[in-house]
Amino acid sequence: MVFGVRKGSNVRPRVTLEDVALRAGVSRATVSRVVNGSQTVKPAIRDSVLRAVKDLGYVANAAARSLVTRSTNSYALVLPEAHTRVFSDDQFFPRLIRGLSEELGAADKQLVLLMSSDAAAHRRIEHYLLGGHVDGVILASAHRGDPLPGTLGGTDLPVISNERVLDNVDFPYVGVDAVGGAAAAVRHLVGTGRRRIATIAGPQDMSAGIDRLIGYRREIARTGGSSIVATGDFTRQSGEVAMRELLADEPDLDAVFVASDLMAHGALRTLQAAGRRVPDDVAVIGFDDVEICQYSDPPLSTIRQDIVEMGRTLVRQILRLSCGEVVEPAVVLPVSLVLRQSA
Amino acid sequence: MVFGVRKGSNVRPRVTLEDVALRAGVSRATVSRVVNGSQTVKPAIRDSVLRAVKDLGYVANAAARSLVTRSTNSYALVLPEAHTRVFSDDQFFPRLIRGLSEELGAADKQLVLLMSSDAAAHRRIEHYLLGGHVDGVILASAHRGDPLPGTLGGTDLPVISNERVLDNVDFPYVGVDAVGGAAAAVRHLVGTGRRRIATIAGPQDMSAGIDRLIGYRREIARTGGSSIVATGDFTRQSGEVAMRELLADEPDLDAVFVASDLMAHGALRTLQAAGRRVPDDVAVIGFDDVEICQYSDPPLSTIRQDIVEMGRTLVRQILRLSCGEVVEPAVVLPVSLVLRQSA
DNA sequence: TTGTAAGCGTTATCAT
DNA sequence: ATGATAACGCTTACAA
Numbered sequence: 001m002v003f004g005v006r007k008g009s010n011v012r013p014r015v016t017l018e019d020v021a022l023r024a025g026v027s028r029a030t031v032s033r034v035v036n037g038s039q040t041v042k043p044a045i046r047d048s049v050l051r052a053v054k055d056l057g058y059v060a061n062a063a064a065r066s067l068v069t070r071s072t073n074s075y076a077l078v079l080p081e082a083h084t085r086v087f088s089d090d091q092f093f094p095r096l097i098r099g100l101s102e103e104l105g106a107a108d109k110q111l112v113l114l115m116s117s118d119a120a121a122h123r124r125i126e127h128y129l130l131g132g133h134v135d136g137v138i139l140a141s142a143h144r145g146d147p148l149p150g151t152l153g154g155t156d157l158p159v160i161s162n163e164r165v166l167d168n169v170d171f172p173y174v175g176v177d178a179v180g181g182a183a184a185a186v187r188h189l190v191g192t193g194r195r196r197i198a199t200i201a202g203p204q205d206m207s208a209g210i211d212r213l214i215g216y217r218r219e220i221a222r223t224g225g226s227s228i229v230a231t232g233d234f235t236r237q238s239g240e241v242a243m244r245e246l247l248a249d250e251p252d253l254d255a256v257f258v259a260s261d262l263m264a265h266g267a268l269r270t271l272q273a274a275g276r277r278v279p280d281d282v283a284v285i286g287f288d289d290v291e292i293c294q295y296s297d298p299p300l301s302t303i304r305q306d307i308v309e310m311g312r313t314l315v316r317q318i319l320r321l322s323c324g325e326v327v328e329p330a331v332v333l334p335v336s337l338v339l340r341q342s343a
Numbered sequence: 344m345v346f347g348v349r350k351g352s353n354v355r356p357r358v359t360l361e362d363v364a365l366r367a368g369v370s371r372a373t374v375s376r377v378v379n380g381s382q383t384v385k386p387a388i389r390d391s392v393l394r395a396v397k398d399l400g401y402v403a404n405a406a407a408r409s410l411v412t413r414s415t416n417s418y419a420l421v422l423p424e425a426h427t428r429v430f431s432d433d434q435f436f437p438r439l440i441r442g443l444s445e446e447l448g449a450a451d452k453q454l455v456l457l458m459s460s461d462a463a464a465h466r467r468i469e470h471y472l473l474g475g476h477v478d479g480v481i482l483a484s485a486h487r488g489d490p491l492p493g494t495l496g497g498t499d500l501p502v503i504s505n506e507r508v509l510d511n512v513d514f515p516y517v518g519v520d521a522v523g524g525a526a527a528a529v530r531h532l533v534g535t536g537r538r539r540i541a542t543i544a545g546p547q548d549m550s551a552g553i554d555r556l557i558g559y560r561r562e563i564a565r566t567g568g569s570s571i572v573a574t575g576d577f578t579r580q581s582g583e584v585a586m587r588e589l590l591a592d593e594p595d596l597d598a599v600f601v602a603s604d605l606m607a608h609g610a611l612r613t614l615q616a617a618g619r620r621v622p623d624d625v626a627v628i629g630f631d632d633v634e635i636c637q638y639s640d641p642p643l644s645t646i647r648q649d650i651v652e653m654g655r656t657l658v659r660q661i662l663r664l665s666c667g668e669v670v671e672p673a674v675v676l677p678v679s680l681v682l683r684q685s686a
Numbered sequence: 687t688t689g690t691a692a693g694c695g696t697t698a699t700c701a702t
Numbered sequence: 703a704t705g706a707t708a709a710c711g712c713t714t715a716c717a718a
Contacts, residue, residue, distance in 0.1 A: 014475075016695055027705045032697060040703060059473040063409035064695030067710045072406070074455070087441060089432035089634045098430060101458040108467060110476070112417070112455045115444040124451060130402040132357075133453070236638065265638065291432045292635065295579065295608065359711055370689045375713060383687060407711035410694045 015058045024052040035060060071135050074110045075318060078125060078148065079140040080117075088235060090262055091290045092307055096140060099311020107319060109135075116148065126151055136318040139163070139171065144205040158321035160314055164207045164330075172321070174313045174331040178208065178287075181303035181335035182215025185257045185285040188301075188337055190223050194255035194283055198228035200242040200267060202259040209234075212259040212287060228253060232263045239266025247274055254282050255343065261286035265296050268342070272297075283343035299340035309333060358401045367395040378403060414478050418447060418661060421457045421468060421491065422483040431578060433605055434633045435650055439483060439505075442654020450662055452478075459491065469494055479661040482506070482514065487548040501664035503657055507550045507673075515664070517656045517674045521551065521630075524646035524678035525558025528600045528628040531644075531680055533566050537598035537626055541571035543585040543610060545602040552577075555602040555630060571596060575606045582609025590617055597625050598686065604629035608639050611685070615640075626686035641684035648678045 017035075021028045026045060033041050034049040035058075041049075052058070066072045077100060079093075087093075097111075104111050112134060114125045126148065129137060136158040142149055144167060152159050153169035161173040182199075189197050199216045202209030213229065220227050230245045232238030239258060243266065246253060258264035264286030268278060276282050278298055286293065289304035310333055317327050360378075364371045369388060376384050377392040378401075384392075395401070409415045420443060422436075430436075440454075447454050455477060457468045469491065472480060479501040485492055487510060495502050496512035504516040532540050542559045545552030556572065563570050573588045575581030582601060586609065589596060601607035607629030611621060619625050621641055629636065632647035653676055660670050 014695090017697095018695080028696085029698085029705060029707095030703085033704085036697085042703060045703085057473075059470060059475075061410070061695050062474045062476045063406045063415070064710090065697075066406035067404070067410055067695080067712090068697045070710080087434075087437050089434055091430075091432050093437055094430050097456065098458070101456065102460070105458065105460065105464050105467060110455055110457070110471060112453055113440065113444065114453070115441070115448065117445070117448070121448050124448060127402060128453060130400075131405045132402075133405045236634075269638070291579075295612070297640070357711090360713095361711080371712080372689060372691095372714080373687090376688090379713085385687060388688085404711050407694090408713075410696085410711080411713045413694080 014061070015056045016061070017058075019056055020049065020052045020058050023056060024049045070132075071322075072133060073108065074112050074134045075104060075136045075138060075315070075322075076112050076114050076129060076134040077138045077140060078114045078116055078129075078142075080115075080143055080146065088262060089290070089292070090234070090260070090288065092141075092288070095307035096311045099308035099313075100138065100315055101311075102308075103312040103315035107315070109315075109319070116146075122148060129157060130155065136160070136322040138314050138318055141206060141208065143203075158318055160318040160321060160327075162207075162310060162314060164211065170329070172317060172327050172329045172331075174310055174317055174333070175207065176305040176307075176310060176333045177335050178211035178305075179215035179218065181287060181305065181337075182212040182257060182259070183219040184215075184335075184337050185287070185303055186216055186219035186223075188339075189255040189257065189283055189285065189343060190219070190225075192283065192343070195225070196228070196250060196253040197225060197255040197257065198230070198246045198250060198253045200239060200246070200256060200258040200263050201229050201231045202234050202263070204231065209259065216257055232259070232266075234260045234263060236262045236266035236269075239263030240270045241266075243267035243270035244274075247271075247276075256282060256284050258284060258286050261288040261290045261293055261300060261302055264300055264302070264342075265292055268296055268298075268300070278342050285337075285343045289338060293338075293340065296342075298342050301340045301343040302338055303335050304338050305335045306333060357404070358399045359404070360401075362399055363392065363395045363401045366399060367392045413475075414665075415476060416451065417453045417455050417477045418479045418481060418658070418665075419455050419457050419472060419477040420481045420483060421459055421472075421485075423459045423486055423489065431605060432633070432635070433577070433603070433631065435484075435631070438650035439654045442651035442656075443481065443658055444654075445651075446655040446658035450658070452658075452662070459489070465491060472500060473498065479503070479665040481657050481661055484549060484551065486546075501661055503661040503664060503670075505550075505653060505657060507554065513672070515660060515670050515672045515674075517653055517660055517676070518550065519648040519650075519653060519676045520678050521554035521648075522558040522561065524630065524648065524680075525555045525600060525602070526562040527558075527678075527680050528630070528646055529559055529562035529566075531682075532598040532600065532626055532628065532686060533562070533568075535626065535686070538568070539571070539593060539596040540568060540598040540600065541573070541589045541593060541596045543582060543589070543599060543601040543606050544572050544574045545577050545606070547574065552602065559600055575602070575609075577603045577606060579605045579609035579612075582606030583613045584609075586610035586613035587617075590614075590619075599625060599627050601627060601629050604631045604633045604636055604643060604645055607643055607645070607685075608635055611639055611641075611643070622684065622686050628680075628686045632681060636681075636683065639685075644683045644686040645681055646678050647681045649676060652676060 139161040230242035286302040293300040482504040573585035629645040636643040
């Protein structure tokens with residue numbers, strides 16, 4: 001209580017290795033060995049050290065350790081705050097975090113969250129990452145044009161992404177089979193007799209938007225149909241608007257594959273307002289399988305992707321990467337069609 | 344490229360203060376001063392140092408700095424992963440994170456995310472926090488019975504919470520006026536002529552659940568009515584179930600105040616299934632103002648709380664706390680009644 | 687105004 | 703199996 005407070009109110013004299021060593025009557029080196037689980041310490045000594053540790057409530061200082069080991073046991077999740085999926089009720093973000101957190105926790109690593117909201121934030125993040133705060137970086141949903149990937153590319157920091165490809169750099173990534181999922185949706189629509197199948201696509205500056213459109217186009221082409229596309233930004237509102245456009249342009253459409261459930265939810269409303277029955281007049285399939293699918297009217301058929309698992313896999317890869325291992329450039333997780341009542 | 348790889352693949356020889364000093368022809372101390380913005384450095388020297396910094400791409404090493412300053416510039420957000428609000432489409436979690444992230448970013452601090460999922464995770468977190476990794480802790484939605492607050496209480500780590508009161512310890516907190524919000528909802532119901540007003544309460548082991556029930560009871564008592572309560576766990580499903588109970592017990596109820604929008608959404612479905620018209624037969628008011636309120640049938644009247652602002656305020660307080668300042672034991676943010684069509 | 691040097695709390699090398 | 707001791711990269715008295 002008499003110690004100089006420099007910054008913060010960390011008053012109590014910190015317990016160090018030295019203190020433990022003194023109490024246990026051994027050297028600092030020995031305490032360090034015990035604390036780090038070395039097998040070359042005589043059991044008796046080990047025990048007395050452990051007792052001293054417990055008595056004193058010793059916990060190794062992170063900074064000191066990290067200074068010498070050159071590793072922090074922390075990993076950064078960088079994501080663009082602007083990302084509409086992050087702050088809607090899309091559940092992408094919570095699910096991702098849950099997966100990351102689970103797997104990181106199992107490895108006794110920590111997650112630091114970096115939101116790249118604006119230019120200032122971007123500078124801060126870059127500085128932070130380069131300052132050796134973390135052992136690796138998980139890049140989520142970076143947009144095309146985002147400068148960070150480029151910067152990171154020139155670094156020796158391990159990076160993993162969930163995007164198929166960023167501007168010029170390409171990091172190994174872990175994604176879901178969006179192309180396949182979209183194609184499966186269209187295939188189902190075709191298989192159930194739909195003939196004029198439109199799509200509401202997502203933003204075309206990120207894989208989630210691009211790939212789902214690719215899958216749609218591919219399958220439409222395969223069946224000799226022609227593409228009918230409107231574009232939204234993954235929000236409900238944009239879904240409503242896009243659906244109106246579609247209806248105006250192609251009044252005779254009988255199905256829509258929508259690149260996100262939220263947009264599909266919006267589309268459902270437009271359809272209802274326009275007096276079209278779903279699925280009788282027009283079938284709708286979304287993408288993501290968020291909770292609202294079960295509560296919409298009618299319940300929404302969709303493509304399910306396992307974001308929690310994606311998070312876990314992302315972690316497994318970055319962990320390997322930061323051990324110097326080489327990992328597969330791409331891991332693609334499967335998706336599945338879940339049928340409810342809208343198609 | 345010839346350097347020993349110890350852990351990680353951090354190969355490239357790290358640029359240190361020393362390197363910059365050498366290049367700029369000054370001492371390490373001077374470089375340090377420049378980097379830390381000291382005003383006592385001659386402009387010419389300052390410039391040449393800055394140039395060297397840029398040329399070399401120097402970024403101060405976090406661990407080294409933190410070792411001597413005893414501060415990390417990071418703050419932990421601890422939240423119980425079990426928390427249903429975290430992984431539903433409740434938006435509490437994303438909004439909180441957004442607020443924290445914004446305000447922390449403005450202060451050039453970082454956020455580390457700690458999910459307390461199980462006992463093992465809990466031990467890890469405790470260890471992590473005690474290891475001096477962070478300058479302060481933000482405790483979100485700790486449940487009653489959670490052991491962490493107690494542990495933290497015996498520490499000199501600054502802690503701020505969003506719960507009015509934890510088991511035995513009480514940290515300063517930043518909350519919303521849940522009691523007042525619930526009371527306002529009931530008051531509106533009474534004011535519009537409702538007479539048999541029930542409630543679906545949330546879990547009674549956390550402030551969010553407790554306070555909303557208190558507000559309901561208080562206002563019901565004030566108007567001489569009698570309480571009719573069922574309890575859920577903040578999920579839609581529990582809302583459906585609770586509403587069924589209510590209907591069974593009190594078939595003549597004409598209004599329900601529901602402690603969360605998700606539960607209210609569930610209740611709406613039950614009501615509809617039971618052939619009760621909303622708001623004609625029974626009025627419904629929720630709590631939270633999540634996005635779904637605008638899309639439910641009918642759109643849901645609710646109590647709006649500004650979680651982003653709560654996050655920001657939480658940060659402001661923990662920042663002050665970790666500077667050794669004393670902060671007000673409680674900051675209570677206002678809520679507001681937003682009327683849509685369900686009441 | 688600038689430099690020198692003493693730590694900060696660990697881990698790791700090298701003797702013993 | 704254990705103990706000195708030298709880093710690790712930085713900040714900060716204190717001296718000049």
